Every structure is written in structure tokens, then in C-alpha cells.
Amino acid sequence: MKEREIKVSGVENKRNPQLRVEVADSFFRRFLGLMGRKSIEDGRGVLIVPCNSIHMCFMRFSIDAVYIDKKYRVIKVVRNLRPWWGVSWCPEAWAVIEMNAGEAAHYGIEKNMVLNVL
Numbered sequence: 001m002k003e004r005e006i007k008v009s010g011v012e013n014k015r016n017p018q019l020r021v022e023v024a025d026s027f028f029r030r031f032l033g034l035m036g037r038k039s040i041e042d043g044r045g046v047l048i049v050p051c052n053s054i055h056m057c058f059m060r061f062s063i064d065a066v067y068i069d070k071k072y073r074v075i076k077v078v079r080n081l082r083p084w085w086g087v088s089w090c091p092e093a094w095a096v097i098e099m100n101a102g103e104a105a106h107y108g109i110e111k112n113m114v115l116n117v118l
Contacts (some may be wrong), residue, residue, distance in 0.1 A: 006072075006097070006115045018118070019107060021047040021097060034098050035059060045099035052093040059083040067093035071092075072115040075105050077100035081117075 002023040020043060024030045030048050034040060035058045048054070054065055060083055067076040067090035076090045080101045090096070109115075 002077040003058055006117055013105065017105075019043060019045055021045045024048045025109075031087045034063065036060075038101055042100055042103065045097050045103070047095055047097050052091055052094055052096065053087060053089040054081075055087045056081055056083055056085055063098050064101055064104035066097040066099070066104055066109055068095050068097065068115065070094045071116060074109060074111055075116065077111060079104055082092045 001034055006019045006021055022044075024033060024046050029069070030051060033048055034046055038060055040046075040061075040099070052067070056063075062082050063078050065076075065081055065088050066074055067078075068074055075093050078088045083088040094118065
């Protein structure tokens, strides 16, 4: 699977931390996302492209979902989505980054922030 590093900049009291993401850009990889995994390491995530909604069926752990546009501007941050509970949707999103619950806060990711892809 392709990997990218995303530099989170403009965050006060942070040293431009980097988030390593797997790129899910095929039908099968988008469909799987994080389903079936027992966990994911801190500092890692999955970038699902294109995608504007996710579900939590078959998930084993809570996640944060960061919806972005094509310029990697954060449109919406959904924190602590619990396994097996519901869906999340952002109609104007181009993609979503799934990561461990709490990671969006750890990285200081907020709405309107622009993420840099390395």
C-alpha cells in the first residue's frame, strides 16, 4: 500500500509533528479502511480517497475522522467514533483520514487547518 507523510503545521506548542498515512485509493482498499484490524499504531492513519462518509461496522477500536478537501484543508473533525456505532458524513469532503481516537487532538488538528503532504 502507498504511504505518505502529512506534516501538521501551524500548531502552537507542537514541533510540526508528522502523521504517516497509508493511502487507500482503490475500491477494495477504500472498502476495507481500518475494518478488521485490532489496532493501529499511534502516529499512523489511513487516508481514504475519494471518500466523504465512513461507517463503524466491524471496527474493533475507536477512531478520529478528519475530513479534508483536495487542497488538504480540514473541513470537519469527528472525534472518538466508537466501534459499531453509526456513521459519519461530510458531503463537501474529498477524502478522510482515519486515525486512533485522540490523535486529532494530539496533533492539534482543527477545522480550516491546511495539512502538508510530504
